[in-house]
Amino acid sequence: MQWLIPGGAALSGSLQVPGDKSISHRALMFNALANGEAQIDGLLEGDDCLATARALQAMGVSITRLGTGQYHVHGVGRHGLAAPTAPLDLGNSGTSMRLFCGILAPQRFASTLVGDRSLSRRPMARVIRPLNAMGAQIAGKANRPPLTVLPTERVLAVRYGMPVASAQVKSAILLAALYADGETQVSEPAPTRDHTERMLAAMGVPIAVDADRHLISLTGPADLQPLSVSVPGDPSSAMFFVVAATLAAPSGVTIRGVGVNPTRIGALEILRHMGARIEIRNRRDVGGEPVADLHVQQAELTAIDVPEALVPLAIDEFPVLFVAAANARGVTRFNAIGELRHKESDRIAVMIRGLRAMGITCEESDDAAVITGGPSRGAEIDAEDDHRIAMAFAVAGLTASQPLILAGTETVATSFPGFVTSCGSLGWTIEEMSK
Ligand code: S3P
Numbered sequence: 001m002q003w004l005i006p007g008g009a010a011l012s013g014s015l016q017v018p019g020d021k022s023i024s025h026r027a028l029m030f031n032a033l034a035n036g037e038a039q040i041d042g043l044l045e046g047d048d049c050l051a052t053a054r055a056l057q058a059m060g061v062s063i064t065r066l067g068t069g070q071y072h073v074h075g076v077g078r079h080g081l082a083a084p085t086a087p088l089d090l091g092n093s094g095t096s097m098r099l100f101c102g103i104l105a106p107q108r109f110a111s112t113l114v115g116d117r118s119l120s121r122r123p124m125a126r127v128i129r130p131l132n133a134m135g136a137q138i139a140g141k142a143n144r145p146p147l148t149v150l151p152t153e154r155v156l157a158v159r160y161g162m163p164v165a166s167a168q169v170k171s172a173i174l175l176a177a178l179y180a181d182g183e184t185q186v187s188e189p190a191p192t193r194d195h196t197e198r199m200l201a202a203m204g205v206p207i208a209v210d211a212d213r214h215l216i217s218l219t220g221p222a223d224l225q226p227l228s229v230s231v232p233g234d235p236s237s238a239m240f241f242v243v244a245a246t247l248a249a250p251s252g253v254t255i256r257g258v259g260v261n262p263t264r265i266g267a268l269e270i271l272r273h274m275g276a277r278i279e280i281r282n283r284r285d286v287g288g289e290p291v292a293d294l295h296v297q298q299a300e301l302t303a304i305d306v307p308e309a310l311v312p313l314a315i316d317e318f319p320v321l322f323v324a325a326a327n328a329r330g331v332t333r334f335n336a337i338g339e340l341r342h343k344e345s346d347r348i349a350v351m352i353r354g355l356r357a358m359g360i361t362c363e364e365s366d367d368a369a370v371i372t373g374g375p376s377r378g379a380e381i382d383a384e385d386d387h388r389i390a391m392a393f394a395v396a397g398l399t400a401s402q403p404l405i406l407a408g409t410e411t412v413a414t415s416f417p418g419f420v421t422s423c424g425s426l427g428w429t430i431e432e433m434s435k
Contacts, residue, residue, distance in 0.1 A: 005404040005419070006397075018417065021234055023231050026171075029175075037075065041229070046414050052100075081282055106178075112147055113146060126162075167194075177274050235258050240419075300329065301328035324353045358379045382408045388413060391412060
């Protein structure tokens with residue numbers, strides 16, 4: 001599927017974005033391991049979360065769709081999963097693959113985890129190493145999927161200092177620690193999204209967070225109580241509209257019901273440093289997660305040196321932050337962003353290639369990018385089957401002097417089904433053309 005994005009649209013109005021991907025995965029997985037029944041509302045019905053649901057169903061968990069985004073999960077308890085009879089296909093989803101490693105590592109049955117072409121290229125040593133140190137037996141050729149997980153009699157508590165800031169790795173270790181005797185301690189080099197800690201605590205798991213030392217402790221073995229969850233709107237999906245409105249919404253845009261967990265909104269802070277006008281309104285708490293409405297008005301952006309401390313808190317937003325930089329006055333520098341090379345695509349390389357095709361001056365090195373803001377032209381760009389690259393270039397098309405043609409957009413359904421319709425609701429028309 002190709003998109004044609006005509007330049008020069010003006011956005012206005014209000015919208016809601018689909019449910020948070022990270023929280024949706026966790027609500028399904030953790031409730032599947034709980035002793036009892038729960039209801040999830042606002043679940044993201046994107047391909048990634050549906051892959052998680054199917055994998056759990058393949059291990060005997062009953063998950064029933066009650067309506068749009070509304071699911072009933074009948075937990076089987078920590079020891080209630082059944083051996084899958086076929087490899088578990090996790091599609092494009094790194095979160096599913098890494099968190100399932102943590103859940104499956106302590107099981108007494110063997111399993112195999114597979115993914116699509118993009119997922120099969122992604123590094124898994126970061127999760128295999130700590131889990132195998134706990135006594136698991138996980139292996140993959142060159143530490144990449146497909147992964148085989150051998151049966152384990154028991155896993156051991158560990159103290160582990162993570163070399164990379166990764167919420168997925170942290171979560172995998174904490175999930176395995178639910179099965180280990182004693183206290184597991186995980187420390188992160190910098191804070192990452194904390195949905196696992198919040199949800200496990202709400203499910204009655206003894207978990208403690210030392211925020212100053214970026215240290216999380218969990219005492220196992222620990223059972224989970226079911227937790228009915230209302231999933232907030234995904235701030236990562238909202239951010240495409242935050243940047244779009246900053247560039248092209250003379251009368252403003254409101255995005256309702258967005259998760260504003262401080263570990264997820266580094267991009268808002270970066271954009272504010274650049275001069276964006278974003279108001280956080282109507283803050284409330286929904287099931288242990290902070291939620292608010294974002295009101296965004298058009299603004300002129302100025303280049304900055306992006307503070308490195310904000311990188312893990314904005315990790316999924318860099319494609320659209322690059323687009324903001326391409327529209328800012330001056331030279332924006334992004335440092336310590338090497339992790340972007342290990343996402344659904346090499347996001348530094350793919351973004352720089354596309355922005356150059358649009359006439360933007362930019363440079364990349366191993367773990368950095370430098371982007372000089374300026375006028376852009378239309379181009380034909382391949383999003384390389386990376387959902388966030390596709391949506392970021394849709395935003396870039398708003399200010400280009402000619403239409404942008406974007407290929408490789410199908411994976412947008414992994415995190416934002418209905419993206420094109422949502423754009424249309426704000427007066428921003430994207431034409432979908434089958435190739
Ligand atoms: C996620 C964590 C992040 C993020 C991904 C979702 C999660 O990855 O990029 O989209 O749900 O834990 P890392 O933790 O590997 O940085």
